[in-house]
Amino acid sequence: MNEILKKEVIAPDVVRLVVAHRKLACKAQPGHFVILRVSEDGERFPLTIADSNTPQGTITLIFQVVGKSTALLAELAEGDTILDVVGPLGRATEIQRYGRVLCAGGGIGAAPLYPIAKALKEAGNQVVAVIGARSKNLVILESAFRAIADEVRVATDDGTYGRRGFVTDVIADLFAEGRTLARCWAIGPVPMMRAVCDLTRAAGLPTTVSLNPIMVDGTGMCGGCRVIVGGEVKFACVDGPEFDGHQVDFDSLARRLATYHDSEQRDHEACRIALTRPETKD
Amino acid sequence: MTAPNSEKKIGSPREPMSERPAAERVRDFAEVPVGYTPDQARAEASRCLLCKKPQCLAGCPVGIDIPGFVNSIAEGRFEEAADRILLVNALPAVCGRVCPQETQCEIKCVLGKKGEPLAIGNLERFAADWKREHGGRTLPPVPQPTGRRIAIVGSGPAGLTCAGELIGQGHAVTIFEALHKTGGVLVYGIPEFRLPKAIVQDEVDRLAARGAGVVTDTVIGKLETVDELLGQYDAVFIGVGAGAPMFLNIPGENLVGVYSANEYLTRTNLMRAYDREHADTPILQSSRVAVVGGGNVAMDSARTALRLGADVVYLLYRRSRAEMPARNAEIHHAEQEGIRFNFLTNPTRILGNDTGWVAGIECLRMKLGEPDESGRRRPLPIEGTEFVLDVDAAVIAIGNRPNPIVPQTTPDLQTTRWGTIVADEATGRTTKERVWSGGDIVTGAATVISAMGAGQAAARDIDAYLAAPEPRPWRPEPRESPGDGQA
Numbered sequence: 001m002n003e004i005l006k007k008e009v010i011a012p013d014v015v016r017l018v019v020a021h022r023k024l025a026c027k028a029q030p031g032h033f034v035i036l037r038v039s040e041d042g043e044r045f046p047l048t049i050a051d052s053n054t055p056q057g058t059i060t061l062i063f064q065v066v067g068k069s070t071a072l073l074a075e076l077a078e079g080d081t082i083l084d085v086v087g088p089l090g091r092a093t094e095i096q097r098y099g100r101v102l103c104a105g106g107g108i109g110a111a112p113l114y115p116i117a118k119a120l121k122e123a124g125n126q127v128v129a130v131i132g133a134r135s136k137n138l139v140i141l142e143s144a145f146r147a148i149a150d151e152v153r154v155a156t157d158d159g160t161y162g163r164r165g166f167v168t169d170v171i172a173d174l175f176a177e178g179r180t181l182a183r184c185w186a187i188g189p190v191p192m193m194r195a196v197c198d199l200t201r202a203a204g205l206p207t208t209v210s211l212n213p214i215m216v217d218g219t220g221m222c223g224g225c226r227v228i229v230g231g232e233v234k235f236a237c238v239d240g241p242e243f244d245g246h247q248v249d250f251d252s253l254a255r256r257l258a259t260y261h262d263s264e265q266r267d268h269e270a271c272r273i274a275l276t277r278p279e280t281k282d
Numbered sequence: 283m284t285a286p287n288s289e290k291k292i293g294s295p296r297e298p299m300s301e302r303p304a305a306e307r308v309r310d311f312a313e314v315p316v317g318y319t320p321d322q323a324r325a326e327a328s329r330c331l332l333c334k335k336p337q338c339l340a341g342c343p344v345g346i347d348i349p350g351f352v353n354s355i356a357e358g359r360f361e362e363a364a365d366r367i368l369l370v371n372a373l374p375a376v377c378g379r380v381c382p383q384e385t386q387c388e389i390k391c392v393l394g395k396k397g398e399p400l401a402i403g404n405l406e407r408f409a410a411d412w413k414r415e416h417g418g419r420t421l422p423p424v425p426q427p428t429g430r431r432i433a434i435v436g437s438g439p440a441g442l443t444c445a446g447e448l449i450g451q452g453h454a455v456t457i458f459e460a461l462h463k464t465g466g467v468l469v470y471g472i473p474e475f476r477l478p479k480a481i482v483q484d485e486v487d488r489l490a491a492r493g494a495g496v497v498t499d500t501v502i503g504k505l506e507t508v509d510e511l512l513g514q515y516d517a518v519f520i521g522v523g524a525g526a527p528m529f530l531n532i533p534g535e536n537l538v539g540v541y542s543a544n545e546y547l548t549r550t551n552l553m554r555a556y557d558r559e560h561a562d563t564p565i566l567q568s569s570r571v572a573v574v575g576g577g578n579v580a581m582d583s584a585r586t587a588l589r590l591g592a593d594v595v596y597l598l599y600r601r602s603r604a605e606m607p608a609r610n611a612e613i614h615h616a617e618q619e620g621i622r623f624n625f626l627t628n629p630t631r632i633l634g635n636d637t638g639w640v641a642g643i644e645c646l647r648m649k650l651g652e653p654d655e656s657g658r659r660r661p662l663p664i665e666g667t668e669f670v671l672d673v674d675a676a677v678i679a680i681g682n683r684p685n686p687i688v689p690q691t692t693p694d695l696q697t698t699r700w701g702t703i704v705a706d707e708a709t710g711r712t713t714k715e716r717v718w719s720g721g722d723i724v725t726g727a728a729t730v731i732s733a734m735g736a737g738q739a740a741a742r743d744i745d746a747y748l749a750a751p752e753p754r755p756w757r758p759e760p761r762e763s764p765g766d767g768q769a
C-alpha cells in the first residue's frame with residue numbers, strides 16, 4: 001500500500017505519481033482528494049485523485065512542486081512508499097447528463113479537472129476543454145484531454161502555444177462564437193477561478209469551482225479549510241471542495257491562502273530541488 | 283466500619299504533588315505536575331480508610347477497585363497496584379492526569395466530608411507511571427480466542443477502552459483511525475504539558491501487544507462504510523468523538539489569524555508545530571492572543587499560546603468564573619501562568635487590518651440573568667459596553683459538534699437533532715443491528731472517563747450478545763441521550 005509504482009515529470013516542477021492503494025482505487029470518484037504526509041515531521045497536505053484504476057488498484061496524483069511538502073514528495077522514487085495517504089475525501093462531483101459542458105483548467109488545475117471531464121464525457125456530455133498555462137512547456141495533460149474531450153483549446157500567457165492570453169479569453173471566444181454551454185467547471189489558481197466566474201456569471205452559465213484552502217485533517221475536525229460560500233461558512237474538506245463559483249467569496253479565500261506564505265517560502269528556498277525539464281508532455 | 287487508626291486519618295491533609303514553577307514551565311511543553319515520589323504516594327495512600335462500603339467506587343465509571351489498588355500502594359507493592367487498575371482501565375496513566383476526579387471519584391470519598399478527599403487520581407497516576415518506568419511489562423491475561431471479530435471505529439478513549447475489554451474477553455479486535463496517530467483527543471487535543479504523548483502511545487502499544495490490530499489513515503464512511511465492516515466483522519463499535527468545531531458566527535471570523543481550538547491544538551500537538559526546528563506544519567507566531575471559551579479546551583489553548591511565545595493571552599468567557607466548565611486545577615494553572623481572564627465578556631466582532639489579518643477583537647460586557655436549561659445562569663449583554671482588545675490572533679474554543687461523516691454514510695443509524703448518535707446508555711446499542719456506539723459521539727463533548735465508561739459498557743454488551751447461543755433480539759428503540767454538543 002502507498003507504494004509509488006510510476007513516477008514521471010510531466011512539465012517543469014510538475015510530477016505525476018501512480019500509487020498503489022487497492023481500497024482507494026475502488027472508492028475514488030471524480031472530485032475526491034487525498035491527504036498525504038511524506039515524513040514523520042511533515043505536514044498533512046491535500047492532492048486531488050487525478051485518476052484511478054480499480055483493476056490495477058492504483059490512483060494517480062499530479063502535483064506541482066510549490067513548497068517543502070510537495071518537494072519532499074517529488075524526491076521520492078519509484079518503489080518508495082508514501083508515509084500516509086488518506087482518502088477518498090470530499091464530496092464527489094455531481095456528474096449528470098447536462099449537454100455541452102465547458103471544462104476550464106488553469107495551470108496545475110488541469111490535473112483535478114481531468115477526472116471530472118472524463119466522467120462528464122462518459123456520462124454522455126459533449127466536453128469542451130480549455131487548458132491555460134503561463135507558457136508552452138507548462139501545458140499539462142493536453143493529450144489526455146484530447147483523448148476524452150470533443151474539443152480542446154489551449155491558451156498560453158506568452159503566446160508560445162495555442163491562443164495568446166488567459167483561459168478567460170478563450171471562454172470569451174466561445175461566447176462570442178455563440179456556443180451554447182450548459183455547465184462550466186473551472187479549476188486553477190484563485191485569480192483564474194474568480195475571473196472565469198465573473199465571465200460566466202454575466203453569461204448566466206452555472207459554474208462549479210474546486211477550492212483549495214489550507215487543510216490539516218480533511219475530515220471536518222480543524223475548521224482550517226473554512227470558506228465563505230453564499231455568505232455561509234463551509235468546510236471545503238467535507239462540504240466541498242466543489243462549490244457554486246458564483247457564490248464563493250474569493251477575497252477571503254485568497255487572504256486565507258496567503259496565511260503561511262512568508263514562512264513557507266523561507267523553508268522552501270532551503271530545500272528546493274531541481275526537477276529536470278521533460279522531453280515530452282503527458 | 284473503619285480501621286482503628288481512622289480517627290487520625292480523618293481531617294489529615296492531602297499529600298500535595300509538586301509542580302514546576304510557572305515562570306519556568308511556560309517556556310516549554312514539558313509536564314507541569316511532576317508526580318509523587320514513592321514515599322509521598324505511600325503516605326497519601328495510607329490516608330485511605332479502606333472502607334468496607336467504599337463510597338468512592340460509585341464515582342468511577344469504569345469501576346476501578348479503588349481501596350484495593352490504594353492499599354497495594356500503601357504497602358509498597360506498586361506494580362500490583364497498577365495491575366489491579368489495569369484489570370478494568372486500559373488507560374490509567376491518562377485518567378490519573380486528566381480525569382475530573384474532583385467531580386468523579388474523589389467527590390464521593392468519605393474523607394472529603396471532614397477534610398480533603400483521598401487524592402485518588404494522583405495515586406492512579408503514580409501506580410501507572412511506576413509500572414511504566416520500572417519496565418513492568420506484564421500484560422493482563424488474554425483468554426482463549428473466541429473466534430469473534432469486532433471492528434472499533436475511532437481510537438479515542440471510548441474506542442481504546444472498548445478494544446481493551448474485548449481483548450480481555452478473547453475477541454479479535456481491529457481499531458480503525460482516521461488520523462495518522464491513535465489516541466483521539468488524547469493526542470491531538472490535550473497538550474503535551476498536561477498529558478505527554480509518549481504516555482498515550484505507551485497505553486496504545488500495550489493494547490497492540492495484547493493483539494489489537496491498529497489501522498490508521500482510514501476514514502470510516504469514506505474508505506470503508508460501516509455496512510462494509512459489518513460484512514467482515516461480527517460487531518462494530520463507533521467511537522468517533524465530537525470533533526467538529528463550532529464558531530461564534532460573528533463578523534471577522536474568517537480573517538487570517540483566527541483559529542478553531544482544534545486547528546490550533548492539532549497543529550501544536552499532533553503536528554508538533556511548537557518544535558520549530560523540525561516540524562513542517564507551522565503556526566504563526568502571535569504576540570497577543572485572545573482565546574474565547576471557558577472549558578478545558580479554552581484553558582489548553584490559552585496555555586498553549588503562552589508556550590508558543592505570546593506575550594499576552596486573554597481568556598474571554600461570557601459567564602463568571604463559577605460557571606466555567608474547565609477542571610479547577612487547570613483554571614488554577616492558567617491563572618498562575620498569567621493568562622488574563624476576562625469574565626462576563628463576549629466577543630462581538632473580530633477586527634482586521636487592510637491585509638486581512640486579525641488586528642483586534644471587539645467585546646461586550648455581560649451580566650448574569652436567570653438560569654437556562656443547563657442550570658447555569660444565562661449571560662445577558664449590557665448595552666453600550668463595547669471595548670476593543672488589541673490582539674493579533676484569536677482562538678475560538680466554544681465547543682465541538684459531532685462529526686457527520688459516519689452518520690451520513692450509515693443508513694439506519696439514528697441521530698438526534700444535535701447530530702449525536704442515538705444509543706442506549708447502559709449497553710451502547712444503536713438503532714442499527716450489531717452496531718454499538720459510545721463516547722462524545724453519543725453524549726456530545728464530555729469527558730475522557732465517561733467515554734471510557736461507555737466503551738466498557740458496550741464491550742460487555744457485545745460480549746454478552748455474541749456469547750448468547752441464540753442472539754437475543756436487538757432492542758430497536760434505545761433511549762435518546764440528552765447531549766447538547768456544548769463544551
Ligand SMILES: Cc1cc2nc3c(=O)[nH]c(=O)nc-3n(C[C@H](O)[C@H](O)[C@H](O)COP(=O)(O)OP(=O)(O)OC[C@H]3O[C@@H](n4cnc5c(N)ncnc54)[C@H](O)[C@@H]3O)c2cc1C
Pocket residue numbers: 033043045046047048049062063064065066067068069070071108111112211212213214215241257258259260261264265268
Ligand atoms: C482539495 C485540494 C486539492 C488539491 N489538489 C492538488 C493537486 O491535484 N495538485 C497540486 O499540485 N496541488 C493541489 N492542491 C494544492 C496543494 O495541496 C498545495 O500545493 C500543497 O499543499 C502545497 O504544499 P507545500 O508544502 O509543497 O507548499 P507550502 O510550503 O505549504 O506552500 C507553498 C506555497 O503554496 C501555497 N499553498 C499552500 N497550501 C496551499 C493549498 N492548499 N492550495 C494552494 N496553494 C497552497 C502557499 O501559500 C505558498 O505560497 C490541492 C489543494 C486542495 C485543498
Ligand SMILES: Cc1cc2nc3c(=O)[nH]c(=O)nc-3n(C[C@H](O)[C@H](O)[C@H](O)COP(=O)(O)OP(=O)(O)OC[C@H]3O[C@@H](n4cnc5c(N)ncnc54)[C@H](O)[C@@H]3O)c2cc1C
Pocket residue numbers: 380381382435436437438439440441458459460461464465466467468471472473500501502503521522523524525547578579582609685687688720721722723727728729730731733
Ligand atoms: C483540548 C481538549 C481538552 C480536554 N481536556 C479534558 C480533560 O482534562 N479531562 C477530560 O476528562 N476530558 C477532557 N476533554 C474531553 C475528552 O477529551 C473527550 O470527552 C474524549 O476524548 C472523548 O473520547 P471519544 O473516544 O468519544 O472521542 P475522541 O477522543 O474524540 O476520539 C475519536 C477518534 O475517532 C476518530 N475518528 C473520527 N471520525 C472517524 C471516522 N470516520 N473513521 C475513523 N476514525 C474516526 C478521530 O480522529 C479520533 O481519533 C478535552 C477535550 C479537548 C478537545
Ligand code: SF4
Pocket residue numbers: 341342343344345346348371377378381382383386387388402403406731
Ligand atoms: S479512572 Fe477517573 S474516576 Fe476512576 S478512579 Fe481513576 S480518577 Fe477516579
Ligand code: SF4
Pocket residue numbers: 329330331332333336337338339348349390391392393400402
Ligand atoms: S478512597 Fe475514600 S471512600 Fe474510597 S475507600 Fe478510601 S477512604 Fe473510603
Ligand code: FES
Pocket residue numbers: 214215216217218219220221222223224225226235236237238
Ligand atoms: S481540513 Fe480540517 S476541517 Fe477541513
